[in-house]
Amino acid sequence: MPYKGVKVKICGIRDPRTAYDTAMAGADAVGMVFAPSRRQVTPEQAREICQALPPLITRVGIFVDAAPKEVREIVNYCGLDVVQLHGQESPEYCRELGLRCIKAVAVRDGRTLEQADAFPVSAILADTYHPKEAGGTGKTFDWSIMEDIRLKRPLILAGGLHPGNVGRAVALLKPYGVDVSSGVEINGQKDITLIQAFISRAREVYGYAAG
Numbered sequence: 001m002p003y004k005g006v007k008v009k010i011c012g013i014r015d016p017r018t019a020y021d022t023a024m025a026g027a028d029a030v031g032m033v034f035a036p037s038r039r040q041v042t043p044e045q046a047r048e049i050c051q052a053l054p055p056l057i058t059r060v061g062i063f064v065d066a067a068p069k070e071v072r073e074i075v076n077y078c079g080l081d082v083v084q085l086h087g088q089e090s091p092e093y094c095r096e097l098g099l100r101c102i103k104a105v106a107v108r109d110g111r112t113l114e115q116a117d118a119f120p121v122s123a124i125l126a127d128t129y130h131p132k133e134a135g136g137t138g139k140t141f142d143w144s145i146m147e148d149i150r151l152k153r154p155l156i157l158a159g160g161l162h163p164g165n166v167g168r169a170v171a172l173l174k175p176y177g178v179d180v181s182s183g184v185e186i187n188g189q190k191d192i193t194l195i196q197a198f199i200s201r202a203r204e205v206y207g208y209a210a211g
């Protein structure tokens with residue numbers, strides 16, 4: 001059955017105060033990047049962020065081709081709920097990890113998404129393909145690729161979303177969730193006004209805008 005609404009994940013959170021404000025603005029999930037990136041956090045920073053968050057919010061760790069042992073250690077140390085995998089991780093890797101996983105797919109065509117749907121994971125995150133960046137590009141992809149694709153797993157849409165286009169994306173594709181990083185930043189820093197606007201615009205499609 002399709003999800004009646006849309007979950008909102010704000011990614012690339014780097015400090016406890018922004019994490020708390022993001023949760024109180026109504027986000028369903030926050031993401032912390034452990035892979036090399038200008039948004040990278042240490043396990044110590046992520047643990048502080050996780051501890052600052054209220055209870056009913058999902059804490060997501062972002063990894064790119066990290067060793068399963070390292071991922072499990074960070075998950076336990078920080079208190080993460082879900083891992084989001086942005087590298088070349090295989091179905092066997094996801095199975096071996098034994099954690100709740102979101103598999104990110106760099107969308108080039110419908111086939112890449114259908115292949116990922118066979119992964120033993122909890123959801124698929126469709127993101128923009130970039131030859132050098134594993135995520136957080138701030139660029140959209142051609143959403144029409146997705147229009148005729150029906151996945152078995154819940155779909156989270158990402159890639160270049162912002163308050164000005166998220167409503168259209170939700171209305172067109174009706175994803176289970178939306179994910180944003182660059183589109184709620186000003187000069188590389190998360191901006192709480194943009195975060196609030198993003199959450200409201202995403203949800204007003206279903207008629208329950210906050211704020």
Ligand SMILES: O=C(O)c1ccccc1NCC(=O)[C@H](O)[C@H](O)COP(=O)(O)O
Binds near residue numbers: 160
């Ligand atoms: O955000 C990063 O810097 C990043 C680096 C390496 C792997 C993944 C990364 N982000 C993952 C996310 O969930 C982003 O929110 C997603 O890619 C969308 O980003 P954006 O297009 O900037 O909204």
